[in-house]
Amino acid sequence: AHLARIEAVDGKVGAFLHVDREGALAQARAVDERRERGEALGPLAGVPLALKDIFTTEGVPTTCGSKILEGWLPPYDATLTKRLRDAGVVVLGKTNMDEFAMGSSTENSAYGPTANPWDLTRIPGGSGGGSSAALAAYEAPLAIGTDTGGSIRQPAAMTGTVGVKPTYGAVSRYGMVAFSSSLDQGGPCARTVLDAALLHEAIAGHDPLDSTSIDRPVPPVVEAARDGDVRGMRIGVVREFAGEGYQAGVMQRFGEAVDLLRELGAEVTEVSCPSFDKALAAYYLIAPSEASSNLARFDAMRYGLRVGDDATRSAEEVTALTREAGFGAEVKRRIMLGTYALSSGYYDAYYGSAQKVRTLITRDFERAFAEVDVLVSPTSPTTAFPLGERTDDPLAMYLADLCTIPANLAGNAAMSLPCGLAPEDGLPVGLQVIAPALADDRLYRVGAAVE
Ligand code: GLN
Numbered sequence: 001a002h003l004a005r006i007e008a009v010d011g012k013v014g015a016f017l018h019v020d021r022e023g024a025l026a027q028a029r030a031v032d033e034r035r036e037r038g039e040a041l042g043p044l045a046g047v048p049l050a051l052k053d054i055f056t057t058e059g060v061p062t063t064c065g066s067k068i069l070e071g072w073l074p075p076y077d078a079t080l081t082k083r084l085r086d087a088g089v090v091v092l093g094k095t096n097m098d099e100f101a102m103g104s105s106t107e108n109s110a111y112g113p114t115a116n117p118w119d120l121t122r123i124p125g126g127s128g129g130g131s132s133a134a135l136a137a138y139e140a141p142l143a144i145g146t147d148t149g150g151s152i153r154q155p156a157a158m159t160g161t162v163g164v165k166p167t168y169g170a171v172s173r174y175g176m177v178a179f180s181s182s183l184d185q186g187g188p189c190a191r192t193v194l195d196a197a198l199l200h201e202a203i204a205g206h207d208p209l210d211s212t213s214i215d216r217p218v219p220p221v222v223e224a225a226r227d228g229d230v231r232g233m234r235i236g237v238v239r240e241f242a243g244e245g246y247q248a249g250v251m252q253r254f255g256e257a258v259d260l261l262r263e264l265g266a267e268v269t270e271v272s273c274p275s276f277d278k279a280l281a282a283y284y285l286i287a288p289s290e291a292s293s294n295l296a297r298f299d300a301m302r303y304g305l306r307v308g309d310d311a312t313r314s315a316e317e318v319t320a321l322t323r324e325a326g327f328g329a330e331v332k333r334r335i336m337l338g339t340y341a342l343s344s345g346y347y348d349a350y351y352g353s354a355q356k357v358r359t360l361i362t363r364d365f366e367r368a369f370a371e372v373d374v375l376v377s378p379t380s381p382t383t384a385f386p387l388g389e390r391t392d393d394p395l396a397m398y399l400a401d402l403c404t405i406p407a408n409l410a411g412n413a414a415m416s417l418p419c420g421l422a423p424e425d426g427l428p429v430g431l432q433v434i435a436p437a438l439a440d441d442r443l444y445r446v447g448a449a450v451e
Contacts (some may be wrong), residue, residue: 001049002092006139010287014114015124015134017053018061024048030362031088043198045088048363050140052131053094054101055081055186056175064177065099065109068326072304076176080144080186082433084217085362087202092140095130099328100295101151101179103127104400107391108330115387116159118427122384125155131189132159142188142199148180148402149283150380150404152187154415156378157430160418162196162447163189166403167437168411169214172207180290181212183283183408185194193417193447216438224441228448231265235446236372240276241403247382249422254378257419257450261376262451271372273364278357279406280398285341285354286409292338295331298323333394362410369436374446379404379416379430415443417451 003021010016046270055064056074058081063069077085084091098108106114106129106311116124117137124133128145132155135143145152147165156163164187171186177186188199201222206215231281237258242251246399248322300322301315308321327335341350368375407414412434419431431450435442 002140009082009086009137010139011138012115012120013117013133013139014112014244015050015095015137015139016093016371017063017065017096017111017130020060020091020259023060024090024092025300027085027090031090034088042087042202044142044202044281046090047142048090048092048140049084050093050095050131050134050143051081051084051091052097052128052143052145054097054146055144056177057081057091057094059372061094062177063111064101065097065111066326066328066331067110067305068298068322076175078211079172080203081175084205089142089155089202089390091393095128095134095143097130098127099331100177100291101127101146101148102291102330104150104154104336104397105390107387108328109229110328113387118160118384122386122427123158125158125380127151128155128189132156132161132163134241135159135161135189140347141191142195144203145185145189146176146184146186147404147408148183148185148287149408150401152189153404153414153430153432154380154400156189158384158428159300160428161189161191162189162193162415162417164196164200164415164443165407165413166200166204166440167214167413169212170204170218170413170440171265172210172213174209180287180295181294182290185408193444193451194222194225197221199442211272214438216417217294219438219441221441221444225444226450227313230446230447230449233266233374233445234372235261235266236368236375237273237377238377239270239272240274241377245379245381245399247422247424249424250378250380250382250429253420253422257431258376260450261446262291266346269369269372271375273361273368273406275357275360275364276406279361279409280402282357282361283405283409284337285350286358288334288338289351290338290342290347290398292335292342295335297373298326330394358409361406365410365412365436366408375434376446379403383422383425383429384451411437413440415435415447417447419450
């Protein structure tokens with residue numbers, strides 16, 4: 001049914017880069033056979049899923065939305081892919097994304113944009129717009145995203161779906177193409193909080209193949225999502241995430257969600273995080289710096305595209321020609337920004353300062369979490385904007401992640417869930433919930449209460 005739905009609507013939505021029809025049907029049959037043999041099956045066995053094209057899938061194309069990886073067939077599965085398969089999840093295919101997850105609208109994909117199913121003239125958010133659009137268009141009931149600065153939560157907000165960035169290190173990064181390794185985190189996307197929790201439990205857990213993987217039990221997220229009791233919970237509204245640039249309808253629906261939490265018995269207070277206004281600037285030094293190093297591996301020798309290899313040119317020339325042809329404008333911008341910020345003489349002024357700001361933001365969170373159990377804010381200052389509106393203005397594009405970036409810099413857990421439609425445009429608004437590291441279950445408790 002989901003393959004038929006994809007066939008019917010994906011021409012308009014453009015959520016998928018690759019549909020693995022044969023692989024999906026084979027996996028579904030394998031689950032059926034296990035059932036017939038009377039084997040115990042997990043809660044997600046046979047459930048279809050849309051996988052962001054940043055996770056390696058053995059023998060199935062993995063492009064990261066880039067021309068430089070066109071035609072590459074990974075020789076191995078990411079740990080996350082493997083866990084999904086072991087859980088009996090049916091991977092329908094790979095979803096569209098901003099090239100190397102750099103963007104907030106999915107317009108930076110080398111394979112064309114994805115449309116927002118709520119209004120096909122608008123962006124679905126990014127970088128994981130394909131995964132979130134697939135959920136909103138009923139092409140898949142579950143999806144996977146990655147969140148470096150908001151790429152799970154912001155598209156969830158724009159498409160009226162649920163997206164969770166688990167605590168940094170909770171979900172293995174092995175086989176997840178690296179963008180900014182100290183920020184990148186894979187996580188679940190779904191249409192309900194409970195579905196997200198079930199998927200969270202399936203993909204989280206220690207992995208010796210990822211040196212930053214957390215070796216601790218996964219928090220009881222499913223239990224929390226089934227419970228949803230927020231009585232006596234202390235909830236802090238982030239004071240800094242309001243004011244100029246925030247759409248009226250977004251603030252209205254956010255305020256109503258906060259009122260609902262109060263009615264359900266939570267204690268709501270306002271909390272100040274004074275360093276959050278510097279988060280965006282710090283992020284756009286740290287993320288490009290790490291990216292400039294991570295993307296050095298695309299050298300025309302190891303993966304995918306190779307341009308100008310005709311025996312007259314040196315390896316350096318082939319590398320340069322391939323990177324020139326294979327990377328898009330935003331990726332080149334980030335590589336240049338990052339290389340500059342890391343260069344000797346500028347390192348302390350840029351990368352060093354950004355790391356200090358990162359520490360200040362972490363301290364803001366520590367102070368806040370001494371007083372409250374979770375923080376809440378809108379996920380994004382506005383609802384989905386029209387396709388093309390911000391493509392020529394990188395700074396305007398970067399502002400879409402104003403509220404999501406602090407949680408990445410500090411490594412906290414955070415969720416976006418729908419909290420109604422903005423009255424002025426009828427588009428979905430996201431409520432962001434942020435919890436301390438390793439307290440991911442609190443997100444699901446609050447999410448289940450509001451949903
Ligand atoms: N939009 C942000 C960026 O462009 C975040 C991306 C992400 O979370 N992958 O870097």
